[in-house]
Each structure stands twice: as C-alpha cells, then as structure tokens.
Amino acid sequence: MNEGMPKRIKVVLAISVLLNVFLLGAIGGGGYRWYAAERTAAVQPRGLRFAADGLDAGQRRQFLQGLRAARRAVAPEVDAAREGRHQVEQLLRQPQFEREALVAALARTREADAAVRSRIEQSVVDFAATLSPAERQQLADALVQRGPLRTAPAQPRTAAP
Incomplete structure (x- = not known):
C-alpha cells in the first residue's frame, strides 16, 4: 500500500503541473493578444x-x-x-x-x-x-x-x- 502512494502522488503532481502550465500559457497568450490589440488600435493611421x-x-x-x-x-x-x-x-x-x-x-x-x-x-x-x-x-x-x-x-x- 505504501508503494502505490508515491506513484499516485507522482501522477497527481504531473497532472497538476500540466494543468498549471496550460493555465499560465492561456493567461499569457490572452494577455499578449489584449496588449497587441490595444497597440494596433492605438497605431491606426489617422489624418x-x-x-x-x-x-x-x-x-x-x-x-x-x-x-x-x-x-x-x-x-x-x-x-x-x-x-x-x-x-x-x-x-x-x-x-x-x-x-x-x-x-x-x-x-x-x-x-x-x-x-x-x-x-x-x-x-x-x-x-x-x-x-x-x-x-x-x-x-x-x-x-x-x-x-x-x-x-x-x-x-x-x-x-x-
């Protein structure tokens, strides 16, 4: 029973790490798109x-x-x-x-x-x-x-x- 516990923890930790990486990527990508859209709107040629x-x-x-x-x-x-x-x-x-x-x-x-x-x-x-x-x-x-x-x-x- 003690031998299965570390394996289970490793799986849970691996899933947690993957989920956190996915969330960080989504937040970073969304932030970048928002920033790029704001810059594009601000740079629209006027005159x-x-x-x-x-x-x-x-x-x-x-x-x-x-x-x-x-x-x-x-x-x-x-x-x-x-x-x-x-x-x-x-x-x-x-x-x-x-x-x-x-x-x-x-x-x-x-x-x-x-x-x-x-x-x-x-x-x-x-x-x-x-x-x-x-x-x-x-x-x-x-x-x-x-x-x-x-x-x-x-x-x-x-x-x-």
Missing part, C-alpha cells in the same frame, strides 16, 4: 491623407494629388503660421508683457491657420464633387473614423459644484 483609403487606387491617387497641390499652394501661409507661433512663444517669454504685440501675433497666426484650413477643405470639397453618392458615403465614413470629422466619445457631464 486627412488616410480618408480615401477605402476608395479605389485611381481615386485615392487623385485625392492625394489634390491634397499635395493644396499644401503647396498654402506653403507661405504654413510658414507664416509657424513664424507666428514662434513670435507668440518669444513674446510670452519676455520679462515685460506686451499685450498688444501678443494679440497681434495671435491674430496673424490664426489668419494664416484659417487660410491653410480653408484651402485644404476646398481641396476635399473639389474631390468629393467628383464622387458618386456611394463613394462619398465611403469618404464620409473614413473622415469620421480617421480624419478631421473624428470626434471623441461623449463624456457624461457632471453637475458643477
């Missing part, structure tokens, strides 16, 4: 240039060419906006606060940014005018998922104290 990914290659090429042309057309405004932001930074760093100069630099920056946005948006409008209703639906979906029409999930409002 206006990805809005035409659902369209056929010719239309996608046309869309990207329109965006490139629009960006080239507004290159001076992009530079002006960048310079305006640099001026705002410098004005904020000065020991003496110059309110009028800061307001003027912000206005110039805002005007340049608005001109850039307006031209880029006009390029999207011009492209959308060439699409069928179904293709415009695809473009709208892509703009919501990846482009400038994307919105953050609504956060519940709390009452102010």
Whole structure:
C-alpha cells in the first residue's frame, strides 16, 4: 500500500503541473493578444491623407494629388503660421508683457491657420464633387473614423459644484 502512494502522488503532481502550465500559457497568450490589440488600435493611421483609403487606387491617387497641390499652394501661409507661433512663444517669454504685440501675433497666426484650413477643405470639397453618392458615403465614413470629422466619445457631464 505504501508503494502505490508515491506513484499516485507522482501522477497527481504531473497532472497538476500540466494543468498549471496550460493555465499560465492561456493567461499569457490572452494577455499578449489584449496588449497587441490595444497597440494596433492605438497605431491606426489617422489624418486627412488616410480618408480615401477605402476608395479605389485611381481615386485615392487623385485625392492625394489634390491634397499635395493644396499644401503647396498654402506653403507661405504654413510658414507664416509657424513664424507666428514662434513670435507668440518669444513674446510670452519676455520679462515685460506686451499685450498688444501678443494679440497681434495671435491674430496673424490664426489668419494664416484659417487660410491653410480653408484651402485644404476646398481641396476635399473639389474631390468629393467628383464622387458618386456611394463613394462619398465611403469618404464620409473614413473622415469620421480617421480624419478631421473624428470626434471623441461623449463624456457624461457632471453637475458643477
């Protein structure tokens, strides 16, 4: 009877070890899949240039060419906006606060940014005018998922104290 006991314990221990290895592998694999899915979701390409990914290659090429042309057309405004932001930074760093100069630099920056946005948006409008209703639906979906029409999930409002 004593001779059978160690054999029985060995079998139970072997089954326990196999079960624990299986469980650890399942937990590790599930954790890895969760981590990989989170990273993949976070890395999804976003931006206006990805809005035409659902369209056929010719239309996608046309869309990207329109965006490139629009960006080239507004290159001076992009530079002006960048310079305006640099001026705002410098004005904020000065020991003496110059309110009028800061307001003027912000206005110039805002005007340049608005001109850039307006031209880029006009390029999207011009492209959308060439699409069928179904293709415009695809473009709208892509703009919501990846482009400038994307919105953050609504956060519940709390009452102010």
